[in-house]
Each structure stands twice: as structure tokens, then as C-alpha cells.
Amino acid sequence: xxxxxxxxxxxxSAVAVFAMVANERDLLPHFLAHYRQLGIDEFHFxxxxxxxxxxxxxxxxxxxxxxxxxxxxxxDVELEYMGQPHKGRFANMARGAAARTFMMGRWCLILDxxxxxxxxxxxxxxxAWTRLLDNMQLDCCRALMVDYFPEQLQDLNHADAAMSPxxxxxxxxxxxxxxxxxxxxxxxxxxxxxVRARIAKRLLELYPDHTEIALGVPKMLFKTPxxxxxxxxHMFNPHQCNHLSSDKIQVALAHFKFLPGWQAKVNEAVDQKxxxxxxxxxxxxxxxxxxxxxWPLRGSHSVDSRIxxxxxxxxxxxxxPTQPSIKHHRAAKRPVPKPIIWKExxxxxxxxxxxxxxxxxxxxxxxxxxIDEYRLVANHRDGMRVALFDVRKGESPLAVADLPxxxxxxxxxxxxxxxxxxxxxxxxxxxxxxxxxxxxPEPVFERLTTQWNNRKTFSHGVNYDSQGQLWLALMTGxxxxxxxxxxxxxxxxxxxxxxRQVCFDYATGNAYAIAVSNVPQRAEYSDVKLRIYTMVAxxxxxxxxxxxxxxxxxxxxxxxxILWITDQYEDRVLGLKLTENSPKQSGKPNKAISIGGKLFxxxxxIAISSDGLMAVTNYGTSSISFVDLNEVL
Numbered sequence: 001x002x003x004x005x006x007x008x009x010x011x012x013s014a015v016a017v018f019a020m021v022a023n024e025r026d027l028l029p030h031f032l033a034h035y036r037q038l039g040i041d042e043f044h045f046x047x048x049x050x051x052x053x054x055x056x057x058x059x060x061x062x063x064x065x066x067x068x069x070x071x072x073x074x075x076d077v078e079l080e081y082m083g084q085p086h087k088g089r090f091a092n093m094a095r096g097a098a099a100r101t102f103m104m105g106r107w108c109l110i111l112d113x114x115x116x117x118x119x120x121x122x123x124x125x126x127x128a129w130t131r132l133l134d135n136m137q138l139d140c141c142r143a144l145m146v147d148y149f150p151e152q153l154q155d156l157n158h159a160d161a162a163m164s165p166x167x168x169x170x171x172x173x174x175x176x177x178x179x180x181x182x183x184x185x186x187x188x189x190x191x192x193x194x195v196r197a198r199i200a201k202r203l204l205e206l207y208p209d210h211t212e213i214a215l216g217v218p219k220m221l222f223k224t225p226x227x228x229x230x231x232x233x234h235m236f237n238p239h240q241c242n243h244l245s246s247d248k249i250q251v252a253l254a255h256f257k258f259l260p261g262w263q264a265k266v267n268e269a270v271d272q273k274x275x276x277x278x279x280x281x282x283x284x285x286x287x288x289x290x291x292x293x294x295w296p297l298r299g300s301h302s303v304d305s306r307i308x309x310x311x312x313x314x315x316x317x318x319x320x321p322t323q324p325s326i327k328h329h330r331a332a333k334r335p336v337p338k339p340i341i342w343k344e345x346x347x348x349x350x351x352x353x354x355x356x357x358x359x360x361x362x363x364x365x366x367x368x369x370x371i372d373e374y375r376l377v378a379n380h381r382d383g384m385r386v387a388l389f390d391v392r393k394g395e396s397p398l399a400v401a402d403l404p405x406x407x408x409x410x411x412x413x414x415x416x417x418x419x420x421x422x423x424x425x426x427x428x429x430x431x432x433x434x435x436x437x438x439x440x441p442e443p444v445f446e447r448l449t450t451q452w453n454n455r456k457t458f459s460h461g462v463n464y465d466s467q468g469q470l471w472l473a474l475m476t477g478x479x480x481x482x483x484x485x486x487x488x489x490x491x492x493x494x495x496x497x498x499x500r501q502v503c504f505d506y507a508t509g510n511a512y513a514i515a516v517s518n519v520p521q522r523a524e525y526s527d528v529k530l531r532i533y534t535m536v537a538x539x540x541x542x543x544x545x546x547x548x549x550x551x552x553x554x555x556x557x558x559x560x561x562i563l564w565i566t567d568q569y570e571d572r573v574l575g576l577k578l579t580e581n582s583p584k585q586s587g588k589p590n591k592a593i594s595i596g597g598k599l600f601x602x603x604x605x606i607a608i609s610s611d612g613l614m615a616v617t618n619y620g621t622s623s624i625s626f627v628d629l630n631e632v633l
Contacts, residue, residue: 001097002046006059006066013042015107015130018098020073020091022048024113025057026161026261032061034116039125040109044102046094048073065102069094093538096235103229107133110225110235115145116165116254117225118310120318130226133249136320139228140243142179143251144315145221146172148305149195149258154293156260165256166305171195172254174301175221175315178414180373180610181247184224184240184506185466187372187610188414191219193301196257199292200284206291216284219468223253236509236537240466248319252310263289336613337391339599340624344383348406364622366554367410367605368615371420376607376615377437378624379403379410379424386410386424386435388443391613391626401445403433409473409501409555409605412437413464423470425459426450431472432459432485453477461501461555466509473499473513482513482542491542497531505558505578509537512545512563514556528552528569532576546576559608559629562593566603566616572596573603573616573627595632599625 017040021028032043043064047055049072058066071077073091099108107130109117123129133141148169150156159168173193179186191197200217207213220239227233227243234242266285288295303313310316342365352360363381370376371388375398379386384406387397409425419438422445426433431451438444453459457477464470470485475498482491482499493499497515504511513533530553534545551574556565562575575593601620608614612629 002067002069004067008065015126016042016103017109018044019111019113020046021054021113023052023054025052025054027113030165031113039127092237096233099229100233108227108229114256118252118254118316120316121311122318138246140224140245141226141249141251142245143223143225143253144175145223145253145255147195147255148172149297152294159260161260165259169256169258170305171298171302172305172310174303182244183610184244186222189221191221195297198299199288203284203287213284216281218281234508242508250317252316254310336628337626340389340395343622344380344385346382347384350382361602361620364619365617365624366408366619368607368617368624369410369412370607370609373609373611377410377412377422379407381407399443399445404450405429409461411462411464413468423462425462427458432462463502465504466506471502473501475500501555503556511535512556514553554604555606557606557608559612564606566606568602571600595627
């Protein structure tokens with residue numbers, strides 16, 4: 001994959017930097033000086049192009065390895081990756097492949113040339129940082145991405161590129177976040193406080209008809225830049241990998257988009273569409289270069305780094321204990337909540353459902369999704385309502401909203417401003433209903449839209465992937481299929497397998513489709529079968545993962561490398577080990593974990609909190625029951 005044109009003639013260091021660069025000749029001297037001062041003496045650069053002398057200059061640097069590749073960063077390619085065929089942007093594959101090729105068993109900082117690491121003040125350099133993580137048995141560390149900017153864009157016209165980027169663009173914004181331990185992404189981050197969100201807001205005031213400007217607001221203002229590389233290390237986008245970080249230590253990446261020559265880079269990105277989604281995030285910057293040159297960039301949360309350096313902000317901290325710990329950052333055990341009983345009238349007088357020979361049950365509470373470790377959203381199918389619950393406050397809902405139709409499933413996505421988008425599958429006549437859930441000052445749902453479907457193809461399952469894309473499982477009707485809302489993919493499973501829900505392993509980026517061979521009948525039927533299909537990260541093809549007999553599932557969720565699915569046929573939850581299950585098995589899977597008993601009655605929906613509390617909806621008892629998976633495992 002890589003052509004090394006200049007190796008490093010020295011023994012390998014305990015920690016190294018890998019970066020992909022393109023025309024960064026002015027910035028690279030500052031980049032190298034910054035990381036050399038922090039104790040790095042081994043750099044690996046993949047050069048995309050070098051019309052400004054980037055490659056030639058790097059060849060003169062003794063501590064830098066230089067490599068090239070026949071692919072460009074933005075190329076869509078299909079390669080063998082981690083033993084599987086993958087299709088996608090080359091840049092997304094190159095990061096993980098380079099780390100495993102050149103830094104196996106070592107610490108690796110995966111960076112862009114405009115990202116300057118800021119450590120907690122009590123951590124003197126990067127080698128000391130990695131020793132601290134090793135002592136605590138951690139294999140990664142998370143970071144917020146913090147844009148630095150000047151007073152006005154016109155200040156960059158006469159700035160000297162030889163100056164430190166921290167002097168050219170000295171301001172940053174103080175962000176807020178909600179990022180739990182053992183998670184590779186924040187649940188919430190205040191991207192609306194950041195400078196590029198303010199730029200987009202101002203441009204929308206100038207160009208109200210150009211609604212695409214809002215799509216250019218960066219929301220993933222975080223990364224896991226430091227990882228200890230092992231054979232299974234996988235970067236499935238520039239921001240996330242399959243290593244899970246601790247909430248006891250956090251660093252920041254000072255991000256320098258606004259430096260001399262920035263306009264040319266923005267124009268090139270937009271013209272060549274070399275970044276994600278056709279470089280949509282560069283569109284507002286291109287407009288700003290023309291219309292906002294003398295507009296004040298600072299906002300209410302802006303900070304002058306010359307007065308308060310980023311290392312002294314609340315965004316950077318080290319709360320790790322001074323002594324090594326065998327069980328690092330394990331959350332304190334909390335009591336398992338009592339079941340939540342939520343009853344509503346059968347507002348459309350829907351007939352009871354049958355699952356094989358299990359008898360009749362009315363569909364009551366069917367979907368569930370966690371907001372955080374304590375709050376969750378559930379939907380009542382026959383009751384045509386959605387509600388917010390807090391397991392610390394008993395079974396009374398904190399907020400309830402009416403829905404226009406019967407429903408099956410619910411999913412949530414953080415909007416980054418203390419609110420969530422809530423989507424609920426709208427079965428029988430539609431695809432979904434979207435609402436906005438705001439928690440402060442009081443929890444309230446605001447219905448945004450209902451997406452109807454005139455072909456009578458309804459959505460049973462809804463779920464968001466790690467990029468915030470909404471996946472629909474259109475199980476029955478005129479055109480059963482799996483679809484990414486708004487474009488991006490449509491798949492049809494082999495008949496007669498209709499997909500009930502797509503769920504995701506956020507650690508690997510793999511997707512799993514829960515599919516049944518028959519819908520519940522109003523009479524008994526003897527053959528109950530379930531198939532699970534998988535699509536590995538970067539691929540566009542579903543393959544059979546497992547086939548089960550006498551299992552009827554409507555939903556799944558992944559926790560600790562196990563796919564947990566509900567089973568209405570046996571009133572239980574099954575855990576399928578992802579690394580041990582072989583495809584195309586019949587009957588019960590090998591080494592499956594079964595959780596049953598009186599907890600479940602026609603279990604339908606499932607969701608797992610970041611600390612392993614599993615919530616399961618039961619339409620046989622109109623309830624939500626809970627299991628601590630850490631105790632099970």
C-alpha cells in the first residue's frame with residue numbers, strides 16, 4: 001500500500017507520529033518543532049502531493065520517514081483491509097493500515113499537520129504521557145479538537161508564516177462536552193460554541209436560501225489521537241477508532257485552519273472535493289473568505305490563549321491516580337433499577353399479535369434508547385406516545401409526547417447543544433417521526449416532522465450509525481429494504497428475509513441486520529427462524545453471519561464484542577460472541593449467552609448504556625426491565 005522513499009536510520013522509539021500531508025511546507029517546520037519539544041524523535045509522513053516543496057523538505061529531516069502511495073487521499077478505493085475487502089475513502093483506510101504496519105506494539109500519534117497537541121500541565125512531555133497511560137493499563141487517550149483563530153480573517157493577509165501559529169491565531173472557544181468512560185465518542189459536545197458554527201450562522205443571515213451552509217458546521221470536534229497499536233487496531237474514520245478511552249484524562253488538539261494561505265487551501269478543497277461528503281465543511285469557509293474578512297470572529301465563549309493557555313482550561317485535565325491500577329476507570333457499581341411499568345390505552349384498538357405458538361399479546365412498550373447513563377427514551381406502540389424516563393426517579397415519565405401513528409422502534413442522536421434528535425419508526429403508514437428533545441430548563445419534546453410513505457412500506461427499525469446517519473429497516477410492504485435516510489445506501493436482503501433493525505458495533509464500525517423469515521401471524525406457525533447479516537466497516541455488501549431456529553428477534557445492540565438480541569419465542573435475551581460465531585449455523589449459536597427468567601415477556605427493544613446497563617422493552621407486560629451486563633460477563 002505504501003512506497004517508502006526515505007526510511008529512518010535509527011532504532012524505533014516507544015512513541016511515533018504518523019501524519020498524512022499535502023502542500024504543508026509552511027506549517028511543517030512549526031509542526032515538527034512543536035512535537036520535538038514534546039519529546040518525539042520519530043515521524044512518518046504519507047505525502048499526497050508536494051507542489052509547494054513539502055516532500056523535498058521532509059526528505060532533508062533526519063527524524064522523518066517519507067512515503068507515498070498511488071492513491072490520493074480522497075480516492076474511493078476497494079482494498080483488502082484487516083482480512084476483509086473494504087470500499088471507501090483511501091484516507092480512512094491509510095491511518096489504521098500505517099499504524100499497524102509501522103508502529104505495531106508501540107504508541108502512535110495519528111495527526112494532521114494542522115493539529116498541535118496540548119497536554120495537561122502536570123504532564124511534561126509525550127513519553128511521560130505514554131508511561132502514565134501504560135501504568136494505568138490504558139491503550140489510548142481522547143482529545144477535544146479546538147479551533148484557533150485570529151481577531152478577524154483579514155489579519156491573516158499580512159501575517160508572517162514564519163511566526164508561531166499560536167501567535168498568528170491566538171483565540172479559541174471553551175467547549176462543553178459529555179463523554180463517558182469506555183466510549184470512543186462523546187454523547188454530547190457544544191459545537192455551536194465554536195468559531196466555524198458562528199461563521200455559518202452569520203453566512204445564513206446573509207444567504208438565508210443557502211441552507212447547505214449549515215451542513216458545513218463541524219460537529220465531531222474530538223479525536224482519539226494517541227493509541228497503542230495492536231493487530232486489531234482499526235480507524236474507521238478520522239475521529240474514531242476501536243480503542244475505548246478513560247474519562248480520567250483528556251488532552252486537546254489545537255486546530256489551525258486559519259493561517260496565512262488558508263484561502264487557497266479552502267478553494268482547493270472545495271474545487272477538488274477531496275474531503276468527506278464532497279468537502280462540504282469547507283463551503284462556509286470559502287464564502288467567509290469573500291464576505292466576512294472584517295467580521296469579528298470572537299464569541300461569548302472565546303478565550304485569549306495568551307492570557308489563559310489551553311492547557312489551563314477545563315478541556316484539558318489529568319485525574320488519573322498516582323499509583324497503577326489493575327482495573328482502570330471501572331465505573332462504580334450502581335444498583336440495577338426496578339422495572340419501569342408504562343401503560344397507555346390501545347388508541348387504535350389494534351388486534352393482539354401472535355409469535356408462533358406463544359399466544360396473543362398487545363404491542364405496548366416496544367422501543368428504547370439511552371440518552372446517558374441514567375436517562376432513556378421509550379415509545380409505546382399502541383399508545384402512540386414517546387416518553388423520557390430517568391431510572392433514578394422511578395417509573396413516572398419526565399416528558400411525554402403524542403405520535404401520529406403506531407410505532408415500533410426509537411433511536412436518539414445528540415445535537416451537541418444539550419438537545420437530542422429522537423426518531424421513531426412510524427409503522428403501517430409511514431417511515432418515521434422526528435422530534436427534538438430538550439432537557440433544560442424542563443424536559444420537552446418538540447415534534448419536527450413525520451415522513452410518510454405512499455407505497456405502504458413501513459419502517460420497523462431505526463438507528464443512527466457513528467456518523468449520525470439514520471438507517472431504516474423497511475421490513476414489509478411494497479418494497480422491503482435497508483436504507484440510509486437521505487441517500488448513501490439501499491440494500492435488499494434475499495427473500496424472504498425482512499430486516500427488523502440494523503444495529504452497530506461502534507468499536508469496529510460493523511453493522512448487523514436482524515432479519516426474520518416471517519412476520520408475526522394471527523395464527524400459529526411452526527417454523528420460527530432468524531438470520532443475522534453483517535456488513536463490515538468500509539464494505540457495501542451484506543453477508544450471512546448467523547442463522548437461528550426458534551428465535552424471533554426485533555432488535556439488537558453490541559456491548560463488549562457481543563451482539564445482544566431479544567427473543568420473543570423464548571422470553572429471553574441472547575448474547576452472540578462476535579469473534580467466535582461462525583456463519584451459516586443452524587440452531588442455537590455456539591457459546592451463546594442466554595438471559596431469561598421472569599424479567600422478560602415478549603421482549604422487543606433493547607439498548608445498552610455506556611456502562612453496561614441493558615434496557616429491554618416487554619410488550620407482554622408493558623414494561624422496561626434492566627440487567628447489568630458487567631455482572632453477567
